Amino acid sequence: MDSYFLERSQKSMRKLKEIEKELPDFCSLLFAGIQNTTGPLTRLNYGYDLRLFFSWLSGEKNRPVKELTLNDLQSLTVHDLERYMQYISLYENDENKLVENRERGLSRKIASIRMMFKYFYKRGDLESNVASLLDLPKLHEKAIIRLEVDEVAKLLDEVETGEGMSETQKRFHHQTKTRDLAMLTLFLGTGIRISECVGLNTDDVDFKNLSIRVTRKGGNQSVLFMSPEVTDAMSSYARERAEWKGADSPAFFLSLQGERISVRTVQKLVKKYAAIIAPLKHITPHKLRSTYGTTLYRETGDIYLVADVLGHKDVNTTRKHYAAQAEENRRLAAQSVKLRDKE
Secondary structure, eight states, rough: OHHHHHHHHHHHHHHHHHHHSOOOOOHHHHHTTTTOOOOOHHHHHHHHHHHHHHHHHHHTSSSSSOOOOOHHHOOOHHHHHHHHHHHHHHEEEETEEEEHHHHHHHHHHHHHHHHHHHHHTTTTTTSSSSGGGGOOOOOOOOOOOOOOOHHHHHHHHHHHHOOOOOOHHHHHHHHHHHHHHHHHHHHHHOOHHHHHHTBBBGGGGEETEEEEEEGGGGEEEEEEEEOEEEEHHHHHHHHHTTTTTTSSSSSBOOOOTBBBBOOOHHHHHHHHHHHHTTSSSSOHHHHHHHHHHHHHHHOOHHHHHHHHHHHHHSSHHHHHHHHHHHHHHHHHHHHHSSSSSSO
């Protein structure tokens, strides 16, 4: 595994070990049991969710979390779990701040509870799986936010010129514009994920074959090909990068400090440029990925191609996000054919 992704995995595993110290002892069996079927970040998110659940259950049972046992899980009913859902909809955290979970947050936390009950039920540690009776909240589809064709052009123009920036922003712009243009062009021209972009190393970029090697979710590697426009932006940055601080770093995209650029920095720079050309849209790196996916589907009409390039394991994931484009095409088709000209 690439050093960046290996380091990220190790960081997640270290965090999970710390969280496990706050959970009932039997949770160690759970995390050991699912290690071969889940990634470190997935397990860490389970850990966060279960920490919240057992904090609630500790209050219900009036015992410290570390004293809770599998018998306490066995005693729960589906009504108890429904009360837990109601509790996490709006609760006060350890810092006395109100935390709200809406449908997607509730779904993820309930999925973690379901996973735990299912695991211990399959292993024979629980006599029944009451969590399987729990209904998940209905998820409403989010509208796909993306840039239109003219907005894409304006965004890239803004990166090149910096005309809409404040004077403070302009002081740094000349130092980073070639890098930023390469990065945004890469997002818009390949649909790369932000983790894949940040994790890109210099030896992952093959200018001879016009391709990049990315590490997908789960650690699998895939090769994406660059268009001439993407290649030009990437090669311009590669030439300039040779003079950057930290040029000997394996990371392709560098910060001004000469270190691998962080996810947070990429999110902030995308937000900075997008706010200038599309202030009413909340544009993130993932929205640039959606822009690419929508454009590719519009041009090809091939949902399987879009799924493959975006790295979706299930084509239904792709269809769910881009089916609206198919409906748009059908509506356009209905207006395109005239049977009779009315005089």
